[in-house]
Amino acid sequence: MSFSPIPVTIRIARTGPIRVAIPSYKTPGAAGLDLEAALDGNVTLLPGERRLIPSGLCFEIPEGFEGQVRPRSGLALKHGIGMVNSPGTIDSDYRGEVGVMLINLGQDPFTIEPLARIAQLVICPVASATLVEVEALSGTTRGEGGYGSTGV
Secondary structure (H helix, E strand, O other): OOOOOOOOOOEEEEOOOOOOOOOOOOOOOOOOEEEEOOOOOOEEEOOOOEEEEEEEEEEEOOOOEEEEEEEOHHHHHHHOEEEOOOOEEEOOOOOOEEEEEEEEOOOOOEEEOOOOEEEEEEEEEOOOOOOOOOOOOOOOOOOOOOOOOOOO
């Protein structure tokens, strides 16, 4: 089975004095584009601390798509660095600078250096739902079984 991505053009603009790289896919099968920290000096996150880190980039995402800002798995595994709102959504009508809300869930302080890769951006198609209110929903085997209802 071969992968056939949905082609989409994203317009991008740099903002601010820090010149970050234009994101690119690091391998042919990569889903995410790396975002860098648009910092002019080091920023240290103490354990439990969260901070909005600027990306230095604005995106023009076409209608019918969204940008999902996701944590980098290597930062999570090695240092406990995650995102407070994961994934963060960039709507197609947003034109401001993208920020990355990082949190240190580790036990040690973590220093973010200028231009460090801090997150990844995945471009995804979006469905637009029409909601219809009803008196009752159709039944299923699972029913209202929630958290943990299907086992461990």
